[in-house]
Every structure is written in structure tokens, then in C-alpha cells.
Amino acid sequence: MFRNFKMVSKVVFGRGCFAQLGDILQEKRPGREAVMVFLVDDVFENGRLIDRLPLNDADCLIWVNVDDEPKTDYVDRLTRQIHAFMADRPDALPSGVVGIGGGSAMDLAKAVSLMLTNQGSAADYQGWDLIRQPAVYHAAVPTLSGTGAEVSRTTVLTGPRKKLGINSDHTVFDQIVLDPEMIADAPDPQRFYTGMDCYIHCVESLTGTYLNSFSRAYGEKALDLCREVFLGDPADGDDRLMMASYCGGMSIAYSQVGICHALSYGLSFVLGLHHGIGNCVAFDTLEAYYPEGVREFRQMTARRGIDLPRRLTAGISQEQMETMLDVSLMLEPLWENALGKNWKTVMTRDRIRDLYLQM
Amino acid sequence: MFRNFKMVSKVVFGRGCFAQLGDILQEKRPGREAVMVFLVDDVFENGRLIDRLPLNDADCLIWVNVDDEPKTDYVDRLTRQIHAFMADRPDALPSGVVGIGGGSAMDLAKAVSLMLTNQGSAADYQGWDLIRQPAVYHAAVPTLSGTGAEVSRTTVLTGPRKKLGINSDHTVFDQIVLDPEMIADAPDPQRFYTGMDCYIHCVESLTGTYLNSFSRAYGEKALDLCREVFLGDPADGDDRLMMASYCGGMSIAYSQVGICHALSYGLSFVLGLHHGIGNCVAFDTLEAYYPEGVREFRQMTARRGIDLPRRLTAGISQEQMETMLDVSLMLEPLWENALGKNWKTVMTRDRIRDLYLQM
Numbered sequence: 001m002f003r004n005f006k007m008v009s010k011v012v013f014g015r016g017c018f019a020q021l022g023d024i025l026q027e028k029r030p031g032r033e034a035v036m037v038f039l040v041d042d043v044f045e046n047g048r049l050i051d052r053l054p055l056n057d058a059d060c061l062i063w064v065n066v067d068d069e070p071k072t073d074y075v076d077r078l079t080r081q082i083h084a085f086m087a088d089r090p091d092a093l094p095s096g097v098v099g100i101g102g103g104s105a106m107d108l109a110k111a112v113s114l115m116l117t118n119q120g121s122a123a124d125y126q127g128w129d130l131i132r133q134p135a136v137y138h139a140a141v142p143t144l145s146g147t148g149a150e151v152s153r154t155t156v157l158t159g160p161r162k163k164l165g166i167n168s169d170h171t172v173f174d175q176i177v178l179d180p181e182m183i184a185d186a187p188d189p190q191r192f193y194t195g196m197d198c199y200i201h202c203v204e205s206l207t208g209t210y211l212n213s214f215s216r217a218y219g220e221k222a223l224d225l226c227r228e229v230f231l232g233d234p235a236d237g238d239d240r241l242m243m244a245s246y247c248g249g250m251s252i253a254y255s256q257v258g259i260c261h262a263l264s265y266g267l268s269f270v271l272g273l274h275h276g277i278g279n280c281v282a283f284d285t286l287e288a289y290y291p292e293g294v295r296e297f298r299q300m301t302a303r304r305g306i307d308l309p310r311r312l313t314a315g316i317s318q319e320q321m322e323t324m325l326d327v328s329l330m331l332e333p334l335w336e337n338a339l340g341k342n343w344k345t346v347m348t349r350d351r352i353r354d355l356y357l358q359m
Numbered sequence: 360m361f362r363n364f365k366m367v368s369k370v371v372f373g374r375g376c377f378a379q380l381g382d383i384l385q386e387k388r389p390g391r392e393a394v395m396v397f398l399v400d401d402v403f404e405n406g407r408l409i410d411r412l413p414l415n416d417a418d419c420l421i422w423v424n425v426d427d428e429p430k431t432d433y434v435d436r437l438t439r440q441i442h443a444f445m446a447d448r449p450d451a452l453p454s455g456v457v458g459i460g461g462g463s464a465m466d467l468a469k470a471v472s473l474m475l476t477n478q479g480s481a482a483d484y485q486g487w488d489l490i491r492q493p494a495v496y497h498a499a500v501p502t503l504s505g506t507g508a509e510v511s512r513t514t515v516l517t518g519p520r521k522k523l524g525i526n527s528d529h530t531v532f533d534q535i536v537l538d539p540e541m542i543a544d545a546p547d548p549q550r551f552y553t554g555m556d557c558y559i560h561c562v563e564s565l566t567g568t569y570l571n572s573f574s575r576a577y578g579e580k581a582l583d584l585c586r587e588v589f590l591g592d593p594a595d596g597d598d599r600l601m602m603a604s605y606c607g608g609m610s611i612a613y614s615q616v617g618i619c620h621a622l623s624y625g626l627s628f629v630l631g632l633h634h635g636i637g638n639c640v641a642f643d644t645l646e647a648y649y650p651e652g653v654r655e656f657r658q659m660t661a662r663r664g665i666d667l668p669r670r671l672t673a674g675i676s677q678e679q680m681e682t683m684l685d686v687s688l689m690l691e692p693l694w695e696n697a698l699g700k701n702w703k704t705v706m707t708r709d710r711i712r713d714l715y716l717q718m
Contacts, residue, residue: 001379002371002372002373002376002379003371004369004370004371004379004383004534005369005370005371005372006368006369007366007367007368007369007370008366009365009366009368010363010364010365010366011363011364011366011573011612012361012362012363012364013361013364013571013572013573013612013613014361014571014573014613015571017361020360020361020363024363175363178573180572212372212373212374212598213372213539213595213598213599213601213602214370214372214373214537214602214605216602217580217584217599217602217605217606220580220583221576221579221580224579225576236572239571239572240572240576242572243572243573243575243576246573246576247576253370253372254372254373
């Protein structure tokens with residue numbers, strides 16, 4: 001059985017195409033009273049972006065904070081806020097949700113668009129194919145590239161008990177607006193860490209046991225583009241990085257991430273480390289498993305003058321360590337993809353602890 | 360203005376995934392009386408494929424003949440045949456149309472699915488965005504790879520006055536089933552010519568003036584895969600060729616084909632030459648315009664022991680030549696993509712005649 005992969009319905013790519021967002025959304029507004037919800041990363045709150053948002057009078061603009069990675073209770077809160085906003089409107093639901101930001105902001109937009117039509121808490125849907133009702137129309141404008149969130153069928157959330165995505169065909173965006181100019185101002189090291197998320201997940205998928213030719217083609221292209229961007233200095237680096245992220249996300253269709261992501265999820269859950277940097281910290285310890293990838297990663301790190309944080313696990317309690325191990329071990333498909341069906345004979349709890357202690 | 364590119368809704372890729380077609384279509388059948396129309400290339404009529412088709416009692420199986428490239432009146436005839444088939448059924452329209460075959464069979468499936476819901480003749484819609492009503496659900500199973508028809512927003516048809524596609528978002532398939540085992544039996548030179556369609560259109564798009572980074576990423580990957588397949592002998596050549604075709608098709612999103620396709624359309628219109636072979640014949644004369652591409656193409660031709668047909672235009676009438684020139688010159692975006700806005704100063708009618716006379 002191969003997954004019948006749901007694709008993003010519409011993609012617009014090009015320098016300056018953000019200016020087309022208004023026309024694109026217009027088609028989705030049934031009338032003048034229609035409400036479009038904008039969830040925008042609050043790093044843009046005091047910038048010039050607000051003047052470029054195609055806001056109608058009836059629309060709802062919410063600045064979202066992603067200093068912490070998206071949590072299920074934050075999704076629930078945003079969903080209630082939108083329901084409250086809609087309370088005295090003619091329509092019960094907004095015409096759409098637009099996420100503008102990096103992976104976290106896009107994940108919030110996906111999750112909120114799902115929770116507007118599905119009962120309960122986002123935490124109830126962490127897992128695979130638990131969503132029953134289609135989401136409201138949802139679109140994304142990435143302002144940071146590398147996560148692949150723009151094309152993936154998941155929205156990664158930290159819940160009360162686990163960090164795990166809402167994986168569903170309904171999660172996939174209806175529209176993505178890929179404008180390389182929108183990522184031009186992303187600051188290092190954030191740009192680097194997010195780019196490395198793409199590089200690392202392609203190394204993991206290309207060396208994994210789940211791979212097929214569809215995912216290989218995308219993964220190889222994403223790696224090539226990452227190399228061009230981070231080992232060279234092409235004039236169109238933003239364009240290439242944006243395509244690397246897109247291809248990296250597509251490569252997950254018939255593959256899976258691996259050891260690094262499994263470890264990184266534990267780091268994020270316990271230490272609140274952001275996904276991109278967590279991946280970099282974890283990957284740097286994995287030369288035994290991804291020798292070529294780690295070597296090239298270190299070249300890119302050195303070339304970009306990035307200092308990875310060290311000794312992150314030095315002061316943590318035993319309980320925190322055990323939680324980190326639990327969260328990481330929960331991600332069975334990732335371990336199986338990396339190490340095969342008998343991964344438990346290779347990767348013991350103690351071996352993972354050793355890896356965490358190196359971080 | 361960048362095109363807001365409509366993607367195929369669902370893709371399943373994998374060796375043997377054709378076996379999932381029945382389950383995939385089942386979701387689209389509203390009840391037991393629902394009719395699914397299968398348009399299958401008649402080269403399979405006496406083979407084993409028929410036993411594998413997921414046919415219900417109510418379904419309509421039509422063997423389509425693509426000895427000639429698809430014509431608008433053939434589309435009209437098939438559409439009438441299906442309307443007649445539906446005449447005494449509870450539903451006015453079938454639940455879907457499934458095309459199984461190469462680029463021509465897929466184009467027929469696209470065109471028929473459109474014409475079932477749009478009045479008049481297919482010839483009325485040759486052009487850009489002339490279609491008003493959405494098509495019925497339509498799916499494709501390629502049995503030959505290279506055209507990119509599985510992901511494109513066009514269905515190329517020869518009409519009474521021109522060879523030109525029905526270009527529309529509604530043309531795009533709802534589902535494609537990419538099973539490399541389905542192309543394993545494609546015979547040479549057909550497999551080669553169709554593969555070269557992909558190679559050539561990527562050379563044209565990558566050297567064209569319309570290109571952006573989205574299309575470049577796809578075009579480069581398609582070229583890499585073509586090289587692997589036709590200059591090497593990888594064990595998974597069918598998988599790679601299938602992905603080359605897919606990537607090649609996607610690369611057209613923000614690019615355009617060029618001189619070779621413009622010439623090839625004329626050859627097909629007047630001489631009835633199939634698209635793939637027409638491209639090969641035309642490309643072989645274009646060393647001045649695509650020097651590296653033509654050189655590599657000749658390497659692949661030699662390596663595969665392909666003898667291109669020669670002296671095709673030797674015996675044609677003056678009237679045929681003029682028609683060929685008219686059809687070719689009509690394709691302005693192709694010429695402009697290849698040679699820039701001032702293409703008419705570079706490429707005169709006489710210059711094109713010279714090229715045709717070399718074929």
C-alpha cells in the first residue's frame with residue numbers, strides 16, 4: 001500500500017508574488033461580509049508588512065507568538081478567539097485562515113483551520129488521520145524556508161503529553177504563496193537553522209529504509225539546492241532555499257525522517273528548543289549514523305560561522321532526561337525508517353541517553 | 360503576475376500501486392449505479408491489462424485508438440458516445456473518467472472529462488482559459504513516460520485549423536497513479552522518443568527567457584533523471600523515467616517550451632507525425648540554438664541505437680510547407696520564450712523553412 005498523497009491545491013511562486021495574495025483571497029470571499037483570518041508572526045508587528053496585508057474591513061488579524069513552538073492549548077485559544085470574533089457575524093465560520101511566517105506560524109494556521117471545524121482540543125487529534133471534518137480554506141505565505149511545512153500533511157504541535165503532528169489530508173494547505181522576497185530579511189542563525197532542517201530531513205529520508213523514487217528525486221534536489229545555498233553564495237539564494245524547502249517537504253511523501261528528528265523532538269519537548277536548532281544540535285552528534293551528511297553539515301556550519309549551543313543537557317534532572325527519552329522513543333516510524341524493522345536491537349534507551357548527554 | 364499553478368490533487372507513486380486504483384475510484388462512486396468511464400489505449404486490448412481493470416458492472420470501457428494524435432472530432436465523438444451510454448442511467452454524467460495509456464490517451468481522458476460538462480466542440484476551447492465549467496472527476500494511469508501530460512494543465516489536440524491545447528485549471532487531473540511497473544513493457548523506439556520529449560522540453564525551458572527558480576529546480580531534476588536513464592542503465596530506470604516525466608511536466612509551470620516544440624507541432628499537423636518523434640526529428644536540426652542539449656541528445660540517440668527518420672519534408676507540396684510554417688508561427692509564446700521579445704527579427708519564415716527542409 002502506497003500513500004495516496006494529497007498535494008497543495010495551488011502554488012504561486014515568484015519574486016513579488018505576495019502582491020497577488022489579495023486577488024487570490026478575493027475568490028474565496030463569498031461576499032463583502034466574509035471574514036478572512038490572518039495569523040501573522042508577531043515579529044512583523046512593528047514592521048512594514050502590515051501595510052501590505054490585503055485586509056478587508058471585516059477581516060480578523062491576529063499576531064501570533066512563536067517564541068515557543070506551537071502548543072495545542074495555544075491552538076485551542078486561537079480557535080476560541082476566532083469563534084468569539086465570528087459570534088455576531090452572519091457566517092459561523094471565517095472564509096479562510098492565512099498563515100504568514102515560518103514553520104510555526106504555518107503550523108498554527110493549519111491547526112486552527114482544522115480546529116474551527118472539528119470539536120474538542122487540538123491535543124485530541126495529534127496522531128495519524130484522526131481528523132474527520134475538512135478544514136476551512138487555508139493558505140500560507142512562508143517568511144522563512146526549510147521546514148517544508150508549506151507542503152506537508154502535518155502540523156507539529158506540543159501537547160500535554162507529547163510533541164506530535166496532526167497528520168491528515170485535511171491538514172494540507174489549499175494555497176501557498178512562495179515569494180522569495182518574503183524570506184530575504186530572515187536573520188542568521190535562524191535562517192541557517194531552518195535551512196538545515198531541510199538539509200537534515202533530506203539526509204534522513206535519502207538514507208532511510210522507507211524511500212522510493214518519488215521521494216528520492218525530491219530529496220536529492222533539495223540537498224543539491226541546500227548545498228548551492230550554504231556552500232556557495234548564489235545571487236538567487238533565497239529563491240533556491242525556498243525551492244529546497246518545497247522539495248524537501250515533498251520528499252517526505254514516501255519517506256520519513258530519522259534519528260535526528262526523533263532526538264530533536266525530545267529536546268524541544270523538554271528544553272523548549274526550537275525545531276531547527278534542535279535538529280542541528282542533535283545532528284552534530286550523529287556522525288556514526290549519517291557520516292557524509294554530518295561532515296557536510298559541519299562544513300556548512302563552519303562556512304556560515306555558526307556556533308552551535310553546547311552542553312544543553314548538562315544540568316537537566318533525571319526526570320527530564322527520562323521524559324526526553326520517552327518522547328523520542330515514541331516516534332517509532334522515525335527509528336524504523338532509519339534503522340530498519342529491528343531498530344530496537346540497535347538503538348537502546350541507554351544508547352539514546354548517551355547521545356543526549358553529548359548535546 | 361505569476362501563474363497561480365493548479366496542482367494535481369492526489370498522487371500515488373510506487374511499484375504495483377495500480378492495484379490500488381479500485382479503492383481510489385470507489386471513493387468517487389456515489390452508489391452502485393455509478394458509472395466510471397475507462398478510456399484505455401487499444402494496444403492493451405488483447406493483453407492481460409483488462410483482467411486488472413477495476414471495472415464495476417455499470418462501468419463503461421472504451422478502447423481508444425491513438426495511432427493518430429488526438430483530434431478534436433475524436434474527442435467530440437467519444438463525448439457523444441458517453442452521453443449515449445448514460446442516456447438510460449439515473450445519473451446524467453459518469454462519476455469519472457480514467458485515462459490509461461501514454462500522453463495521447465491521457466489527453467483524451469482530460470478532454471473528454473471537460474467536454475462532458477462544457478457545450479460545443481473541443482475545437483471551441485483550444486486556447487487558454489476558455490473552459491467555464493469544471494470537468495467531471497478525471498484520473499490517469501500513464502503507461503509511457505515523458506510527455507508530462509500527467510501533471511500538465513493542457514490537453515493537446517489537433518483541430519480543424521490548428522494543433523493547440525485546451526489550457527485550463529480544470530484540465531488538471533484529480534488523481535494520477537504512477538506505477539513504474541506499468542511502463543516496463545513500453546517498446547523502443549517509442550519509449551525513447553517519449554523520454555526525449557521530456558529531455559527536450561526541459562532543455563527548452565531551462566534555456567528559455569520565461570524561467571524562474573520553481574521551474575528550474577524541476578527542469579534540472581528531470582534532465583538529471585533523463586541522463587541517468589538514457590546514458591546509463593540503472594536497475595530502477597522505469598522509476599526514474601516516470602519521475603523525470605513528472606518533474607518535466609511540473610517544470611512547465613513557470614516556463615515554456617521553445618523552438619523544437621514549435622517546429623514539431625507543424626510536423627505533426629501536416630505529416631501526422633507523433634509528438635515524441637517529431638520533437639526528436641526537429642531537435643536534431645537545432646544545434647545552433649541548443650548546442651549542449653543537441654550534443655547530449657545525439658549521444659543518447661547513438662547509445663540507444665535509434666535511427667531517426669530522415670528526409671520527411673523532401674516530398675511535401677508547397678502548400679503543405681506553408682501550412683507547416685503557419686502552424687509553427689502561431690505558437691508565439693514558444694518563440695518568445697526561446698528567443699526573447701524580438702524573436703521575429705531573429706526567426707523569419709524563411710529561416711524556419713530552412714530548418715524544415717533539413718528534416
